[in-house]
Ligand SMILES: Nc1ncnc2c1ncn2[C@@H]1O[C@H](COP(=O)(O)OP(=O)(O)OP(=O)(O)O)[C@@H](O)[C@H]1O
């Protein structure tokens with residue numbers, strides 16, 4: 019007797035479609051097996067003769083998953099070891115096995131009447147099943163695959179989206195224990211046939227949900243991939259005749275010598291790949307990266323190119339051609355992509371035919387010209403014809419001309435020119451700073467998806483795993499459907515992972531969440547690659563990072579006290595956060611820290627504004643104007659009014675004096691603050707240039723290039739990091755000053771990595787200015803202590819509006835610590851905290867402690883991860899009164915500084 023096939027089992031046979039086969043056709047009618055049914059829950063055991071089950075073999079070295087497709091089981095191979103590291107012992111190889119088991123005759127299982135049986139808590143079994151509504155119809159169809167969880171005397175049925183679709187309780191334990199493959203049970207009005215046993219590991223990892231699922235997206239993409247591969251051959255090779263195949267193409271040679279020393283040869287396609295993509299039987303030819311490029315490539319870039327090649331060729335996840343290159347900032351993602359494009363547009367593994375004819379690069383407007391420059395830098399202008407879209411070069415020109423093979427366009431322009439772009443068939447799509455596609459609902463994502471290009475690469479220097487839903491959107495963009503539907507993903511991954519991270523999570527929930535997280539990383543690790551800054555450290559000059567705590571000016575302190583005493587702040591502290599008045603208070607305090615005149619401007623603006631309706635805001639500013647001198651003119655602001663500004667000016671003066679040829683990047687997140695800084699430059703006759711959100715996109719690269727040029731006379735680059743800093747190379751500057759701090763460490767890290775990157779020739783000095791004892795210190799502490807607690811990564815879009823504050827936290831935020839040299843240091847629990855009275859912490863006075871003072875030889879981990887409190891403690895630190903400051907720059911600014919933290923990276927690296 020043949021048993022009905024479950025949808026999940028058809029995956030092993032490439033010829034069968036996923037289809038539910040009526041149980042009645044191959045099995046005795048379930049009704050025959052039911053002798054007695056309880057009205058609520060019924061459990062029936064029937065004969066199953068031939069069975070299929072999923073067998074999961076532990077294999078710590080491989081993480082192979084079979085994803086169901088419309089026709090075939092798809093195997094995902096790690097191939098290279100970058101992704102293997104993501105797999106823990108939970109990694110398994112899933113294979114289909116077809117054991118032949120014969121079961122006993124049907125037997126009724128009944129609901130337990132009392133507590134006569136002990137229910138062992140630990141006994142949980144998982145089964146893959148198929149189900150349909152219970153009915154007496156002869157010809158019924160299974161409605162879907164599901165997972166049956168039997169725990170003690172109860173069981174739960176979950177569909178493959180992870181949703182509960184049935185539950186039953188209080189069964190006879192002994193009878194439940196007997197459930198095995200081939201049995202049929204009734205549960206919550208559903209008839210269920212057990213198809214296989216699922217191991218706890220497979221359930222915990224969530225893999226069982228994948229294994230039983232037919233994903234249309236997988237099959238459709240594989241089909242499209244086939245198309246995409248066949249095109250170049252058709253048009254270029256014309257292998258239609260037998261002579262062609264047997265004659266000319268036998269001689270196909272690699273474009274570059276794969277045996278030459280230092281040659282970089284891409285992986286050869288395996289048999290499966292050839293079977294799918296080389297139907298015409300072209301000879302397999304080595305794809306070799308142009309030696310001209312290889313000469314320049316760093317080792318991590320060579321690996322990155324291999325990875326990208328394998329991904330887009332569908333060699334890492336069969337039928338999937340997407341990749342996310344998430345290397346930290348400055349690692350040369352652009353060069354890796356240029357190498358990939360150049361290779362795919364000239365070569366291919368089958369008959370040597372190019373895999374891609376045209377490539378589309380979508381990038382933020384400010385980087386269009388950077389891409390052009392990078393192409394020019396690495397490939398010159400003759401090898402490849404690129405077409406950057408700008409005011410003078412419209413998309414039509416590209417679409418009309420067969421001459422160009424790479425279109426570089428901004429996200430904004432892409433939306434405007436979508437109709438024309440749709441007319442071009444692109445073989446490869448690269449989305450630079452692609453974390454913006456994390457929302458699948460936004461127009462840009464939809465537009466890019468509509469281009470139906472299968473080979474998609476996202477480039478991002480920003481960690482992508484911070485928000486599980488955004489993570490899904492990025493994954494789903496590059497490899498559509500690989501994680502199933504959003505609702506499936508939520509049930510199987512997001513919910514268990516989030517629940518497991520809550521303090522109230524049970525041990526079981528924690529375990530489940532961890533396993534699912536491991537599984538998710540394992541699956542997505544196949545096509546996400548992230549390397550940290552460490553890999554290029556040895557090519558970079560030293561970096562001297564300073565956190566400088568600046569004493570606030572007298573006017574600042576007075577205004578600060580007044581703000582903290584305002585009714586608005588008092589409301590916040592009483593927990594009355596209705597209209598988010600705390601955000602207004604925080605904003606006012608931050609402005610004040612930058613310069614009191616910014617606060618003055620806000621007060622005056624609000625006074626004049628007709629929308630002066632926010633009660634809280636009114637109460638916040640009440641009486642503040644009186645604190646300013648009667649004739650206060652914000653345009654005539656003085657430097658003494660702001661502690662940070664005073665320090666900044668001293669710093670600029672000393673840099674100018676001691677390093678007259680070096681340049682400074684001065685960063686703020688606020689345009690108004692940049693205005694003040696610009697005014698200061700004018701007053702002191704410092705030459706400057708400026709890039710912020712208002713700078714026309716067409717001018718941005720020119721501004722950057724001119725600053726980076728050694729002939730430039732600009733001393734200062736005023737940069738609004740949020741508005742325009744992403745992806746910029748500002749290696750012309752070797753000093754970077756962060757004038758204000760953002761809630762999100764990623765914003766600050768973005769800014770800091772503009773100068774310390776490949777190509778920088780001078781030692782880099784970074785100064786992060788914070789006003790002592792104020793909200794700026796609190797934000798800094800939050801940045802680093804959050805990191806300590808959760809290890810969570812953050813991204814650029816999170817602002818204070820996304821942050822939830824408890825009243826306790828607000829109390830802390832709204833406190834001014836007037837007597838402390840450095841509240842951050844006070845919190846570190848460092849042994850050198852003895853001196854709190856401001857009368858001179860000095861290095862000599864600090865007790866000898868490895869924690870406190872590791873000296874200049876200490877090298878901290880150099881990844882661009884936000885710093886943690888414990889790491890900060892390892893930094894060199896000393897008060898501004900310290901007698902013997904060896905750093906000539908710090909020496910000159912100490913007067914207004916209460917405390918310093920300093921860390922030197924790469925002190926001994928030779929500059930290459
Ligand atoms: N192998 C190399 N040798 C020398 N310079 C390199 C090399 N690779 C990249 N660079 C240079 O390093 C700088 C940074 O590269 P790139 O802009 O591609 O970084 P990125 O990874 O895109 O960083 P971000 O995330 O900030 O955009 C560029 O000026 C680039 O020309």
Ligand SMILES: [Mg+2]
Nearest residue numbers: 351352450745
């Ligand atoms: Mg970049």
